[in-house]
Amino acid sequence: MGARYFGASVRRLEDPKLITGRGAYVDDIAIPGMLHVAFVRSPHAHARIEGIDAEFARSMPGVHAVITAADLEGKADAPMILPVPAPIIKQVKTQYPLAFRSVHAVGDTVAMVVAESRALAEDAAAMVMVDYEPLPASVDLAHALDPGAPVAHEGSPDNLIATLKGGFGDVAGVFGKAPHVFKERIEIHRGGCHSMECRGIVVRPDPMGDRFEMWSSTQVPYMVRRYLAQYMGMEESAIRVAAPDVGGGFGPKAVVYAEEYALALAALHLRQPLKWIEDRREHFVATTQQRDQIWDLEVAADENGRMLGVKGVCLHDNGAYIPYGIVLAATGMASFPGPYALECVDVTMHSIFTNMVPNTPVRGAARPNTCFLLERLADLVATKLGMDPAEVRRRSFVKPEQMPYTTGMKARDGSPVAYDSGDYAGCLDMALEKYGRDFRARQAAARAQGRYLGMGVASYVEDTGLAPFEGATIKIQPDGKVHLQTGAAAQGQGHKTVFAQIAADQLGVRLEDVTVEAADTAAFPLGIGTVASRVAVLGGSSVHMAAIEVRGKAIKVGAMLLEAAEADMVLEEGFVKVAGTDRKVGLGEIALKLNGLFGTPMMKGIEPGLSATSYFEARELTFANGSNVCEVEVDVETGAVKILRYVVAHDCGRLINPMLVDGQIRGGVVHGIGNALYERMIYDESGQPLTTNYGEYLLPLATEMPRIEIVHMESPSPRNPLGVKGAGEGGTIPAAAAVIAAVEDALAPFGARIMKHPISPQDVVEMIEAGTPAVAAE
Amino acid sequence: MDGIEETRRIRLVVNGKTVERAVSVRKHLGDFLREDLRLTGTHLACEHGVCGACTIIIDGVPARSCLMLAVQADGLNIRTVEGLAEPDGTLHPIQDAFHEKHGLQCGFCTPGMLTTLAAVLEENPEIDEAGIREAISGNICRCTGYETIVDAALSAAATMRQAARGGL
Numbered sequence: 001m002g003a004r005y006f007g008a009s010v011r012r013l014e015d016p017k018l019i020t021g022r023g024a025y026v027d028d029i030a031i032p033g034m035l036h037v038a039f040v041r042s043p044h045a046h047a048r049i050e051g052i053d054a055e056f057a058r059s060m061p062g063v064h065a066v067i068t069a070a071d072l073e074g075k076a077d078a079p080m081i082l083p084v085p086a087p088i089i090k091q092v093k094t095q096y097p098l099a100f101r102s103v104h105a106v107g108d109t110v111a112m113v114v115a116e117s118r119a120l121a122e123d124a125a126a127m128v129m130v131d132y133e134p135l136p137a138s139v140d141l142a143h144a145l146d147p148g149a150p151v152a153h154e155g156s157p158d159n160l161i162a163t164l165k166g167g168f169g170d171v172a173g174v175f176g177k178a179p180h181v182f183k184e185r186i187e188i189h190r191g192g193c194h195s196m197e198c199r200g201i202v203v204r205p206d207p208m209g210d211r212f213e214m215w216s217s218t219q220v221p222y223m224v225r226r227y228l229a230q231y232m233g234m235e236e237s238a239i240r241v242a243a244p245d246v247g248g249g250f251g252p253k254a255v256v257y258a259e260e261y262a263l264a265l266a267a268l269h270l271r272q273p274l275k276w277i278e279d280r281r282e283h284f285v286a287t288t289q290q291r292d293q294i295w296d297l298e299v300a301a302d303e304n305g306r307m308l309g310v311k312g313v314c315l316h317d318n319g320a321y322i323p324y325g326i327v328l329a330a331t332g333m334a335s336f337p338g339p340y341a342l343e344c345v346d347v348t349m350h351s352i353f354t355n356m357v358p359n360t361p362v363r364g365a366a367r368p369n370t371c372f373l374l375e376r377l378a379d380l381v382a383t384k385l386g387m388d389p390a391e392v393r394r395r396s397f398v399k400p401e402q403m404p405y406t407t408g409m410k411a412r413d414g415s416p417v418a419y420d421s422g423d424y425a426g427c428l429d430m431a432l433e434k435y436g437r438d439f440r441a442r443q444a445a446a447r448a449q450g451r452y453l454g455m456g457v458a459s460y461v462e463d464t465g466l467a468p469f470e471g472a473t474i475k476i477q478p479d480g481k482v483h484l485q486t487g488a489a490a491q492g493q494g495h496k497t498v499f500a501q502i503a504a505d506q507l508g509v510r511l512e513d514v515t516v517e518a519a520d521t522a523a524f525p526l527g528i529g530t531v532a533s534r535v536a537v538l539g540g541s542s543v544h545m546a547a548i549e550v551r552g553k554a555i556k557v558g559a560m561l562l563e564a565a566e567a568d569m570v571l572e573e574g575f576v577k578v579a580g581t582d583r584k585v586g587l588g589e590i591a592l593k594l595n596g597l598f599g600t601p602m603m604k605g606i607e608p609g610l611s612a613t614s615y616f617e618a619r620e621l622t623f624a625n626g627s628n629v630c631e632v633e634v635d636v637e638t639g640a641v642k643i644l645r646y647v648v649a650h651d652c653g654r655l656i657n658p659m660l661v662d663g664q665i666r667g668g669v670v671h672g673i674g675n676a677l678y679e680r681m682i683y684d685e686s687g688q689p690l691t692t693n694y695g696e697y698l699l700p701l702a703t704e705m706p707r708i709e710i711v712h713m714e715s716p717s718p719r720n721p722l723g724v725k726g727a728g729e730g731g732t733i734p735a736a737a738a739v740i741a742a743v744e745d746a747l748a749p750f751g752a753r754i755m756k757h758p759i760s761p762q763d764v765v766e767m768i769e770a771g772t773p774a775v776a777a778e
Numbered sequence: 779m780d781g782i783e784e785t786r787r788i789r790l791v792v793n794g795k796t797v798e799r800a801v802s803v804r805k806h807l808g809d810f811l812r813e814d815l816r817l818t819g820t821h822l823a824c825e826h827g828v829c830g831a832c833t834i835i836i837d838g839v840p841a842r843s844c845l846m847l848a849v850q851a852d853g854l855n856i857r858t859v860e861g862l863a864e865p866d867g868t869l870h871p872i873q874d875a876f877h878e879k880h881g882l883q884c885g886f887c888t889p890g891m892l893t894t895l896a897a898v899l900e901e902n903p904e905i906d907e908a909g910i911r912e913a914i915s916g917n918i919c920r921c922t923g924y925e926t927i928v929d930a931a932l933s934a935a936a937t938m939r940q941a942a943r944g945g946l
Contacts, residue, residue, distance in 0.1 A: 015877045018885030021819020021859035028818040196886040247886025280824040492884025670923035694828035702924040703915040
């Protein structure tokens, strides 16, 4: 069977209902008798709760209940489950569904009001009187480990969650004899995911007993089921969790949240269906965020500008709780040494509690952080040695002939990290080729006119296809249509289309004859979740395997029915055919036969049903890579940065649907541009968030964003049957590094060195004012 | 609490049909469309008028349904995303173009993008890329990076110009 769909930019199966207003997101669900929830949230970053008076609120019109921790029988003092325990975590602090005696971030859930409408619930929430005793808050990451610093959790000895150490090689030896060692402090600031759909939950208890169904805008329905079952002491089979259409996820929707626990508990208690829809201000204070880190780094390089080693110590802000354990810091650590064949790495990361919104993976997880560090260090080496930044990278890259390349670092499960395939220098050169070679001349000409152009490059390697598995069932129905079920949830990526492409090729059917049902624990038994760019790799491979099995069975039965040899069978247009003849039998006809008829015995040796279920288990990660080139113009009067061009060379192995991969890359790059130039989640010294709407927190807009020019290299992964690698985060990972490098290059005449993001126009103006024009790099 | 749940009768045209309802005086138009008329294609994403997801077309002009009370819509003519296609199901050129050019991913900002662009293109099918970017500068999309939305709008504009010239 030739690949008609695999590799083709087919239009999405998801679109028709979404462009006509017929999508079905959580907030579109209406169940008769459904009540609405509003949460009372902490206005303090850190406080003791001395008392809650909900008496008046309970008497208000339309209010059915006001629930506080004290009302959660047996669960008041039971913190939420820690999903990823690790022995090195010194203090396990997870949130409570409703605050128990204390709050640790503005936005913590304190009480929930259940009323006949959202408006009435909000009216009553405002009238719940909570007596707080405010406490000093841990907000200053740089000093959060200092003796005497305010602690985020009253009674804790300090703010340290865990210290992670990683590395390899002879660090003292390499740094001791390296001709060049440079030091920098690099700071990376937090932002949010800002999916356009906020979070939302609808829960319906079963009128017949202690069971419930939940629709949540989650990336991980199976994890929601797992942790709610565990917490509530219920069988998993008594809980159905489904993710309907989800309006963007970008990481934070992979957390199992206090609101999910609270709604499940309340719905069973009240025996009423409940809905809670997060509003945008809640999203700013109750949905996890990411990226705050402060690093002190050193890079060693030889006299030719080849990077030899990196060492660093990091203060990693984990926020108020550890809903994701220390996964984020560990991901950042495992992302060293990036695309570079370093002789040594020595990294220490202190994961720290603060009284701010918890940090969990946001698009790229901590990979954009590590990429930013390594790329800033590469540029530092280039600046110091007066070299072309691209050349520093070429000399330092892992080379294609070194594949598979064992980096020296360890993955989360302790196994050695080994890159599977790729040509990192080749990818960088593709990007530069696409960009053109005339920049330095244009830059000089522009400077002569008082205009400041800059160009930056950034390269990265990304681990994708995270273990353990995803699975799929494919069933041929009696009408010949293909029904595909999988646990893998989607938030806009187009997984349904991609899965249908893979299945349709194997089964010889049209794309539109495949229907895909996903992310519903009632439809498919097991799933993990949509994180770490893993769904095409694991979900896609499982679809491929199931489709091959169904195909084999269709051929076997078809050959029996047509009295021909299996080797002569082909699958085309929904039929099993004897090649080169008009003898054929429809897939639907075979399915009907295999689905059984009263009194008619099954064919000998053939199990019922034309269907198969397969799981693809990832044993090793697959590694995507790429290089970006960004060109900016900086207005030295206003500090404004305008992106003039943005080029991406991207290698995620074989492309299933280039149009969708390009869509992932573009959106990802723009997210990274936001992190570099616009998005700034500011807290004051008492832990009050100051940027809680889109007037204060800026997201990238159409008027500022460039076109993203994309070229692909395809280095197939040997680690899955499709040869694919993940594509969901590779746009974001290098983008901030490329943009900041370009701005720094534009400001080279002022001696600017930019070791943080985001940067504001004010930062740029200050750098210009501090700098001396036209001084060559030291 | 007096008056908070006071209602008033309004009469308006939504997607070509006249509707008459008693509506809470404090309910915004977006909630009215979604809850009272069950037109859930209009999405609410910030509810303070910045993100543009809830954009509808009022008397031919794109407007934020979260920044207007339902009672203020009395007597007005409203089109939502559900009303962009012809009654026979033929899609508006901008809907077709979004499908063709991959102008959407998660679909949440899409109704606001489509209504904004439908109104803008109907007013001026000669619009260029800069004009389109300006027109959607009040619509936030976190998925696409905007480029394919702009491409879709340019493609729909070309289709509409051609249709206006009587060609196909």
